[in-house]
Each structure stands twice: as structure tokens, then as C-alpha cells.
Amino acid sequence: MSVDVILGLQWGDEGKGKIVDSLATNYDFICRFQGGPNAGHTLIFDNKKYVLHTIPSGIFRENIKNIIGAGVVIDPVILGKEIANVEQEGVQVRKQLQISNRAHFILPTHRLLDKASEADKGKAKIGSTLKGIGPTYMDKTGRNGLRYGDLFAPGFREKYTKLKEKHLRLYKMYDEVDFDLKGEEDRWFESLENIKDIPHIDAEYILNRALKDQKDILAEGAQGTMLDIEYGTYPFVTSSNTTTSGVCSGLGIAPSQIKEVIGITKAYCTRVGSGPFPTELFDENGQKLQEIGHEFGATTGRSRRCGWLDLPQLNYSIMINGVTQLVITKLDVLSEFDPFMVGEEYIIDGQKTTDLPYDLEAQDIEVQYRAMEGWNKDITGVKKFEDLPENARNYVELIEEQTGVKASIVSNGPGRDQVIQKEALVES
Structure with a gap:
């Protein structure tokens, strides 16, 4: 019937795997459209942790087809290990997974x-x-x-x-x-x-025929918008299109087929590896975010650089992708910060702006922050948005106000069930 897209709005590691797994039962197909085993999508359920590098994150849901699209690059050694690990959990990977001939x-x-x-x-x-x-x-x-x-x-x-x-x-x-x-x-x-016994398919025909048959498809992105080869913090980027445009080339579907674009942002920012990061923290708050948020790369194990949420950067990503719904993850990590900060605008060459420069590294950027009151309360067990502390709700609503996009989901912990539905989800 339509294609919905889930992608990251920062530098990756936003929690896409968990959200894909959470929404997967609304769809007939879950499809990776770009990237490779440099991605690491983490899922936690039944007291176990799973990290997927190439296999789409719908693989643990029965009766859903998972497709590795033409835009993905495959290391058979890593994929083989992944398949073995998932099969150990009783998943019939060779029945649920297909790979595009063009990958x-x-x-x-x-x-x-x-x-x-x-x-x-x-x-x-x-x-x-x-x-x-x-x-x-x-x-x-x-x-x-x-x-x-x-x-x-x-x-x-x-x-x-x-x-x-x-x-x-x-x-x-x-x-x-x-x-x-x-x-x-x-x-x-x-x-x-x-x-080689994983079915090889002409995915573009499979998916377009599925759409004609009123099937629903979820396109799963890897990395994040700020690592896009065109619109990321070049040259500190990946080699593929991590944005909505990559869905069409990576899966062979038309732009007119895309309905919802679900953008995922952490309640703060992180980045792995080199490259510009305007709101990065070099003090005890940065270290505290890293420790509480367990900010270590799922693929490399490298510690993630941490900083406050950057609204100019977030609004840039929303614009580039045409985001229609927000998912805010790791809100629980901020429970121990009072106050905490939000980057609202930049000062570049003495001028205030909310526009992201094309070359962040070449600019001397001063970030102007807004202080937010914390809530000093564990929220990991909360099930309804209205049951969150007032200051936590205020923060989510500030993000909605500053971006002009409603948050449909707020994640308040790493587990599969630690998801708060705020607005109506995508239609099943």
C-alpha cells in the first residue's frame, strides 16, 4: 500500500533497531536500503542483547519478510556470523530473509x-x-x-x-x-x-508488486543523516545516502510511494569517530552522559562523544528528509541532569543563525543554549506520556514546538517494551 521510512537524524546510534522491531508487526516487509556492516542496530528483549549489522531489524518477528536491498554492501563473513547467531534463537532466517541480486x-x-x-x-x-x-x-x-x-x-x-x-x-x-x-x-x-542459500531476488519487482497487492513496507536506514555522503559533515561521513532519497535508489521504489518518514533523535547528541560536533561536551556532563547512556559503539566498541541536543542540526535533518513523525530515544538518560541544556542557535562571525553551515569544521561556531529544568526521577517504568514528570513532558513538547513535528514515540529505556506512544502511530 505504501512505504514508510525509519532513519536517524543525528550521527547514527539513535536507536533505530529497537524502533524498527517495535513497529515491525505493522508491516509485511522490513527492508535495509543502504549501508553495510559498519552499522550496528541493537535490540534488547527477553533479557538478551542482539546486534544486527546487515540483517534488517524485523527478523525476530514471525511472518515478516526481511530484504537486504540493492543499496546495501555485504560482507559474507559478517553476514554468515549474524545468520548463525539469529538462528540460535530459533528464528528461521533462511525463510524470512532475502537479498537483492544488485547488492x-x-x-x-x-x-x-x-x-x-x-x-x-x-x-x-x-x-x-x-x-x-x-x-x-x-x-x-x-x-x-x-x-x-x-x-x-x-x-x-x-x-x-x-x-x-x-x-x-x-x-x-x-x-x-x-x-x-x-x-x-x-x-x-x-x-x-x-x-548462498539465502534467496537472491530482484527486489525492485518484489517490492513494487507487493505495493500493488496492498502490502506495507518499512524501509530501515543505517547510520544517520549527518553521515550522508551528500549532506552530512563531509568528509567525515559514510559512503552512501543515509537520507530519505536513499530509499528510492536503494530499494527501487518511486518517491510517490513514500508515506511516513519517521525520524529518530536521541534526547541528546552522540558521535563516534572524527568530525565536527558543535554541542560536544568535554566536561563531567559529557562523561556522565556516556556512562549513563552506555555510549559505546555497537559495531566498533569505541566510546561515543556526547553533547546536548542541537536544534539547528536537528531541524536541518528534518528538512532534508521530509520528516513527518519524530521518535525521541533515551529520554531516561537525562533523568539525572538538573538542569540540562539544549542548543538553540549558532553564532558564526558574530551573527546569530539557525542554519547549518555547509562545512561545520571550517567554521568557528559558538552555540547558544537554553537551560531546561530536570525531573530527578526514574522514568524507565512509565507506560503513558501523561505519567511522565512535567519537566520531561515539557522537554518533549519543546522539541515538537521547535521542529514543527509531533513525536509519535518516546523511548524511556533499552528494552523492547520501554516505548511510550504519544501520538497515533503509523497505520497498520
Whole structure:
């Protein structure tokens, strides 16, 4: 019937996996449309923690098809491990998961080039996860890539060897790095045998026919808007379109099919790796946010930089994506802060503005803050919005007022059931 989109409005790690899992039962298909195993979507239920890097976050819900779209890049080693971990929980992954023929493979030599390139940058490194994402997308746009559908066609090994040899020629540009290419290749080909029974499909036809049959689709984004290759904090970005526009190219559906755009924001800000971050805290409040919020990367384990909510940045992301509903996560983390702050505007060259500069790093930005009264109360058990402390409600309502978008969901803890419905959810 329509395509709804869930994506992050900050620098990733907003809690998308949990929200996708929560809403999944409203849909027939959950589809990843971009990114790769640099993503880490965390789900917690039944006292267990699950981190998904490539598999869509609807996989734990029965009778829902999960599709890895053409915009995704796949490392078969990581995907194989993911499949095994999920199957251990009794999920019939090979019945619920499908992969687009057009999705590209990450080769071992993509990871080799990623590691060598990042080491070559020295202090100017961008904070790559070293998963080979960037080099894979470079081959994709350079028309050299190896796709999932190629695995089932003649000449796959020859195509692999040709691309590998190209990579090794490029590698000569760099200093040598520690990388067991033979061992990584052996694991890679072994993993291909493990995943090749996952159905390979022409996802664009499957999804468009499903829409004609009145089926509902949820498109799941990875990373966040500020890591978008076009509109993020370039060059400290990922290599794909993390915004709503990536849904159309990543899944092969028309813009007219998109209905709701559900944007997810934390109640504060975090960022992993290098790059500009206007509201970053370098004091005890930043450390406290990190500790209470357990702010460590699901993919890399790196500690996340923390700061107050940045309204100019949030409004920029809402504008770029056409957000129709907000989800505010980790509101509970602010329960121990009184007061806490919200970034309302920037001062750049002595001028006040709420516009985000195209190059945040090149600007000397002073953030103007508003102080908010805290609530000093544990809210992790609250089930209804009206039962939240007044100051917690005031904060949510301030975000709605300043962005012009209603919050449909407020998350008040990491668990699957720690979700407060504030407004009407997307229609099932």
C-alpha cells in the first residue's frame, strides 16, 4: 500500500533497531536500503542483547519478510556470523530473509585498502570502521563491483580475481599494513557457501508488486543523516545516502510511494569517530552522559562523544528528509541532569543563525543554549506520556514546538517494551 521510512537524524546510534522491531508487526516487509556492516542496530528483549549489522531489524518477528536491498554492501563473513547467531534463537532466517541480486559484495581486499588508506591519513583520518565500506562503494560507482547475483552466474571466480588484482595494484600506493590476505580470502569463500542459500531476488519487482497487492513496507536506514555522503559533515561521513532519497535508489521504489518518514533523535547528541560536533561536551556532563547512556559503539566498541541536543542540526535533518513523525530515544538518560541544556542557535562571525553551515569544521561556531529544568526521577517504568514528570513532558513538547513535528514515540529505556506512544502511530 505504501512505504514508510525509519532513519536517524543525528550521527547514527539513535536507536533505530529497537524502533524498527517495535513497529515491525505493522508491516509485511522490513527492508535495509543502504549501508553495510559498519552499522550496528541493537535490540534488547527477553533479557538478551542482539546486534544486527546487515540483517534488517524485523527478523525476530514471525511472518515478516526481511530484504537486504540493492543499496546495501555485504560482507559474507559478517553476514554468515549474524545468520548463525539469529538462528540460535530459533528464528528461521533462511525463510524470512532475502537479498537483492544488485547488492554489492565487500571483498577482503576492500578491507585491506580501507585499512591502508586510513593509516595513510595519519592525524587526518576520518574514523573509518575499517569494514571496507568506502572502497566497495567506490568500485560500485566505478562500475567494477561484484554483486550478490553474480554469485549464481558463470565466471564468478574470474570476476573476483580480476577485481582483487586491481585492488592489489592500488595497494602498492600505500605503506604495508598487517593483513592476512590468504586467511581472509579463505574465510570469505567459506562464508559464501554458508549464505548462498539465502534467496537472491530482484527486489525492485518484489517490492513494487507487493505495493500493488496492498502490502506495507518499512524501509530501515543505517547510520544517520549527518553521515550522508551528500549532506552530512563531509568528509567525515559514510559512503552512501543515509537520507530519505536513499530509499528510492536503494530499494527501487518511486518517491510517490513514500508515506511516513519517521525520524529518530536521541534526547541528546552522540558521535563516534572524527568530525565536527558543535554541542560536544568535554566536561563531567559529557562523561556522565556516556556512562549513563552506555555510549559505546555497537559495531566498533569505541566510546561515543556526547553533547546536548542541537536544534539547528536537528531541524536541518528534518528538512532534508521530509520528516513527518519524530521518535525521541533515551529520554531516561537525562533523568539525572538538573538542569540540562539544549542548543538553540549558532553564532558564526558574530551573527546569530539557525542554519547549518555547509562545512561545520571550517567554521568557528559558538552555540547558544537554553537551560531546561530536570525531573530527578526514574522514568524507565512509565507506560503513558501523561505519567511522565512535567519537566520531561515539557522537554518533549519543546522539541515538537521547535521542529514543527509531533513525536509519535518516546523511548524511556533499552528494552523492547520501554516505548511510550504519544501520538497515533503509523497505520497498520
